[in-house]
Amino acid sequence: MFQPRIALRGIRLPFRCLPSVPSVPARRFASVINELETPPANSSTSSIDPTASFAPPPTRDSAGVVLRTYTPRTPGVRHLRRPVNDHLWKGRPVHRLTFPKKGHAKGGRNNTGRVTVRHMGGGHKRRIRTVDFLRMDAGPHLVERVEYDPGRTAHIALLRSKETSKLSYILAADGMRAGETVQSYMAGIPEDLWKSMGGTVDPGVLAARTAWRGNCLPLHMIPVGTPMFNVGLRAGKGGQLCRSAGTYATVVAKGSGSRQTAIEPDQSNPEEPETEKKPLSQRERQKQERLAQHITVRLSSGETRLLHKDCCATIGVASNPNYHYTQLGKAGRSRWLNIRPTVRGLAMNAMDHxxxxxxxxxxxxxxxxxxxxxxxxxxxxxxxxxKINKAVVVPRPRNQGKRRRGYN
Known part of the structure; x- marks a missing residue:
């Protein structure tokens, strides 16, 4: 008969004459692998100053893709691969910031009971986290912890306002850790930042003080080429684009703030004769006004969009970028995620497909x-x-047929 395993880590025996059993290294059934290179033995910890008013910019390391594999003690963990996220909170979420998911899991069926979305059904019991996508609360916020959210692929961060001690959830940026300080500038530029710039807007100082990882800014305050996520589609509304794991958008160009109604002659050289230039048309004026009020943004898919300059965006890349390397390992783990099997039409009966x-x-x-x-x-x-299901008749060109002998 097999003897049960006993954990001998730090056990104190009841006998005073015997010393305590020395700690035995735990048997590990999981290992961390790096698909590009082996991580160094002494990894340096992140040097984050919690007293700073903003978080440092994202670090660019060449660590590659780090995944965790498991010893195949069962068939379900033989092919299981997960990204390493040891910094996540191990406990439960804040209860008052969640509500139960009731009435949502209907197996992809509508109010009449018909399946309108296939491959949905089952799943684990969940509580939906209320995430603040707009972040209108001004002032510095302390990152209490980073948590796993079962309703999305990216992670969420719990913030506590340093002024009001209010708790809220936001989408976490890649590299965000507990102890950092982030801030939102959607309500306007704070007074201390105005004084540091001398009462005028200095683009260089403004970008250096505000464009940091995890800060929420309107699009017109974000420098060109800065990666961002949780991008809004309309002014005054929360972020709707680039919210899944590892996605980000980039500011490509900004329109000029000046609107030109008519082109006036150049008065710098009075010797040249004045030439009357044609005023701008209505369409050209509308185009200039649209460019002045909108920002050109490139999404992760390569699509380029014009978004209003007052739309919100968060600096950085959405957290959990290695999510797409995940391998579930077994069919049951898909069922836990509310995913039903996908059957090929070729394997069905004639009446089904x-x-x-x-x-x-x-x-x-x-x-x-x-x-x-x-x-x-x-x-x-x-x-x-x-062009769909249309017969295209191509006329035969003249004098292209086979020439007969004796005919020109």
């Missing part, structure tokens, strides 16, 4: 279709509507 039926692996010589008969793939969704 257009690709189903037949003997063996055959879809009946039909074009790729969805379960509802809509053509898929081959650029069907990306072609214009006038």
């Amino acid at each position: 257009p690709h189903g039926g037949g003997r063996g692996k055959s879809k009946g010589n039909v074009d790729p279709k969805s379960p509802w008969g809509i053509p898929t793939k081959s650029g069907y969704k990306t072609r214009p509507k006038w």
Whole structure:
């Protein structure tokens, strides 16, 4: 019969004559691997000054992708891989900042009971965290801890206001740790920053004092080329873009603040004759006004958008950037995440899918279709509507046929 394992770490025996058993190193069933290079033995800790009014900029290290693998004691952990996030809070969230997820998990069904979203159902019991995406509260905020959020891929950070001691959750930036201080400038520039700039806006000083990791700024205060996440779509509304793990956007260009109504002649050289120039048209004036009020932003997908200059954004990259390297390891772990199995149409019956039926692996010589008969793939969704299922008649050019002997 097998003897049960006993943890001998720091056990004190009841006998006074015997010394305590020395601590035995714990048996580890998980290991950390680096897919690019092996991390150094003595890793330097992050030098963060908690007394600073803002957090330091993000560090660029060449550590690569660090994942945790497990000893295959069961088939479910043989292929299990997870990113290393040892800095996360191990306890429960703040209860008053959450509410139960009731009525949401309906298995992808609508009010009539029909499945409108496939591959959804089940999942673990959850509480939804209320995250502040707008961050209108001014003043410095202390990062109490960084937590795991089951409702999103990125992590969240618990903030405590140094002025009001109010608690709130925000999206955590990559590299954010407990003890840092972040600030929001959505309500305006604070008085001490105005005095340090001499009462006028100095772009260099303003960027050096505000564009730090975790700070929330309007788009017109963010320097060009700065990575940011949690970007808003409308002024006065919270962030809606780049909120998943590892995503970020970049400020590409800013419009000039001056609006030109008409082009006046140059008065610097009076010797040259004055030439009347054509005033701007209404469309050109509208274009200049739109560029003056909007910022050009490039998203992670490569899409370029014009966003209003008063939209909010957080400096940095969304936390947990190695999330897409995760391997669940078993089907049950997908069911815990509210994901049901995905069955191929080829493996179904003829009544369940257009690709189903037949003997063996055959879809009946039909074009790729969805379960509802809509053509898929081959650029069907990306072609214009006038090109879909339209017969294009190409006229045959003249004098291109085969010449006969004896005819010119």
